[in-house]
Amino acid sequence: MLKPLANAALFQCGWFACVLGGDSAWLLVGLAVLVIHMLWISSWAEDGALIVGVMLAGTLLDSALRALGVFQFSEPGPLIPFWLMLLWALLATTLRHCLAWTARPWWRAALLGAVGGPLSYYAGSQLAGVQFGYGLTPTLAGLAPLWALLFVGLQRLAR
Template identity: 60%
Template sequence: MPKLIANAVLFQLGWFACVLGGDGPWLLAVLAIVAVHLLWVSSWQAEGKLLISVFLAGSALDSFLLNLGVFDFGEPRQLIPLWLACLWLLLATTLNHCLAWTARPWWRASLLGAVAAPLSYYGGAQIADVGLPYGTWQSLLLIGLIWAVAMPVLHGFAKLYRAQYEQSLRTRKLV
């Protein structure tokens, strides 16, 4: 239980570091948070693939939304800022831990994604001064729909990589 609470608190601290600090030195906090996660809550062997996959897939998804005009960071750009990409990395640290309860049944993940993601994006946009050119409600509705699908998919990544890791442990024990 202490590790689950630590996982949730570390995620929230990282969220604030990213949103409040932008692409500045506060991003070093994300490195520290991920290091603590990998040293105390989990390990690179257990979750490295998940962290990389969610970071890349999420960054691609948000960059796609940026190029569709859903986000406005106040300057022309093709890729999302590093602070937003780091939020995906932080999210990946929660999937097997404080958010594991949302994996089954699948609709829990969908419901969480549909409700919590728009709230998180809205809060982040307000704090970090990110524009939502399509309008607030329209953008948040779109984000909610996307996340209703994305969260079960992310849990699918977590389940796949967890099974691969557990299989590698069983294989090592046999050798």
Template identity: 70%
Template sequence: MLDLKLLANAGMFQLGWFACVLGGNSLWLLLPAGVLLVNGLWISARWTEVRLIIYVCLLGTLVDSLLLNAGVFEFRQEGILIPFWLMLLWALLATTLNHCLAWTARPAWRAVLLGAVGGPLSYYAGQRLGAVQFGFGL
């Protein structure tokens, strides 16, 4: 049976992904902020979800900022941290982990495989849409 909340969760993530990647640091970021708000209203275990969002956002920001400073990523704006829109994108990803992507948690190889394939594909799509460039001639 199709769970409409899971479908809505996946759809809202995709909507937020496109708003972040195509909108950059603009008013388009109100859309993914709204997605985070709606997600918060739907979830009964709000504090558990908020902690997960903070953890994933901080970890993603740290790793991507290290990659930025190592020259793997190049963005339009200068700085030692990734752009705000990418931080917001990490927060959006966190909203899917216990919901539409919960099926990847067990066995763990599913999450590893999805991250190993989906992560680079997401960055590749972002590069094709002009949101990020790859350093080192990648």
């Protein structure tokens, strides 16, 4: 029971460090969360491939949404900022641990994705200064079904 709670707390620390710190020294906190996760909660053998896979998939997805004008960052370039890439890696650490309860039945993952995904982007936009190119309501309405499907897929990938 302690490890899932620690996993959730570590994720939140990493989330805030990434979102509030951006591409700064605060990213070391996010990296420390990954190291602690690997040393205490899981291992590279258990979660390494999942973390890399989710980070790459999330980077591709959010970079595509950036290219489509959904997200507007102050940092130039075609890819999302490094802090958001790290955030995807941190999300992966939760799938088999504190968010394992969402894996079955599938609708739990869909519901959490539909609600939690857009809320996380909204909170991140307010704290990190990310702009929504199509406005708040259309963006969140579009992210809800996307994240419902995505989170079901991520939980299947985690299994």
